[in-house]
Structures are given as structure tokens and as C-alpha cells.
Amino acid sequence: xxxxxxxxxxxxxxxxxxxxxxxxxxxxxxxxxxxxxxxxxxxxxxxxxxxxxxxxxxxxxxxxxxxxxxxxxxxxxxxxxxxxxxxxxxxxxxxxxxxxxxxxxxxxxxxxxxxxxxxxxxxxxxxxxxxxxxxxxxxxxxxx
Numbered sequence: 001x002x003x004x005x006x007x008x009x010x011x012x013x014x015x016x017x018x019x020x021x022x023x024x025x026x027x028x029x030x031x032x033x034x035x036x037x038x039x040x041x042x043x044x045x046x047x048x049x050x051x052x053x054x055x056x057x058x059x060x061x062x063x064x065x066x067x068x069x070x071x072x073x074x075x076x077x078x079x080x081x082x083x084x085x086x087x088x089x090x091x092x093x094x095x096x097x098x099x100x101x102x103x104x105x106x107x108x109x110x111x112x113x114x115x116x117x118x119x120x121x122x123x124x125x126x127x128x129x130x131x132x133x134x135x136x137x138x139x140x141x142x143x144x
Contacts, residue, residue: 005050005074009115010063012038012054018114019043019052022091023076023084045076064116073110075120081107084121093119103136104128 009015019025020043028042028049037054055063064070078084085099088111096118099109105128110120 006040007050007052007074007117008055008061008063009052009117010055010065011115012041012052015052015113015115016041016043018091022088022093022113023119024087025050050074067116070116070118073118073120075122077106077122077124079123081109081121081123085109085111088113088119088121101125103140104133 016025016027016030020027023045025043025045028044029040030038030042031040033039037056039053039056041052043050043052053061055061055066057066076084081099089095092114093111096110096112097108099107099121102108105124105126106122107125108120108122110118112118
């Protein structure tokens with residue numbers, strides 16, 4: 001079993017180019033439809049696949065730009081998060097949460113891409129026992 005995120009962007013062709021340039025995606029199969037839009041463009045991030053599509057408001061498929069925000073984030077885990085972070089920012093990403101060492105054992109930060117989606121960029125830096133992660137999360141989120 002596998003899960004494949006399918007996200008909607010305004011301008012799928014431009015987004016595919018950006019994800020390739022900024023985040024290292026490999027662009028795969030495209031399914032164009034009349035009117036210059038894409039029903040689907042496959043992006044490969046290592047062994048993972050994300051599919052993007054243009055907005056199709058006539059079918060209820062709209063992007064974060066139309067909605068005014070996004071629901072969550074997709075996370076890319078890499079062996080050199082600092083290099084990926086700089087690459088994404090140089091390509092026009094905005095910092096959502098700064099890149100820093102996190103209590104759960106990752107170097108982690110979040111960006112907003114030019115299409116309204118939030119991406120976590122992460123690198124495993126140390127093993128942290130689960131009970132310590134739980135304690136730290138409670139402290140960060142205000143539990144006594």
C-alpha cells in the first residue's frame with residue numbers, strides 16, 4: 001500500500017518547473033487537457049511521488065491561493081537540509097518557520113512555495129527517545 005498526495009496549484013506547468021528547480025523534483029508523466037491546463041503532472045522526490053494539477057474550479061479543485069491558505073504541509077527529508085533550504089529560498093520560497101534543530105531530533109524548517117503550499121524540509125540529526133519527545137511537545141504546547 002502507498003499514499004500519493006495530489007495537490008492543486010495555480011499554473012501546474014510553472015509549478016512543476018519550480019519544484020524541479022527549487023526542491024529537486026524529477027518531473028514525470030503529464031496529462032494535459034484542452035485549454036492549456038494539466039489534469040496531472042507527476043513529481044518524484046526520491047522514492048516518493050506527489051501529483052500536481054491545475055485548478056479546476058468547475059470540479060471543486062482549487063489551490064491554496066484561491067482558498068487563502070493551506071491545510072498543512074508536505075515534508076521532504078534529505079541528507080543535506082541546509083543546501084535544500086538555501087536552494088528553495090533562492091528560487092523564491094518564503095520562510096514559514098525558520099530552519100533549526102528541533103527537539104524531536106531533526107533539523108527542520110518550513111517554507112511556503114510560490115503556489116501557496118507549505119513544505120517542511122528536514123534532516124535527521126539525532127535519535128530522541130519517544131518519551132522525551134512527548135515531554136518536550138507537552139512543554140512547547142503548554143501542558144503542565
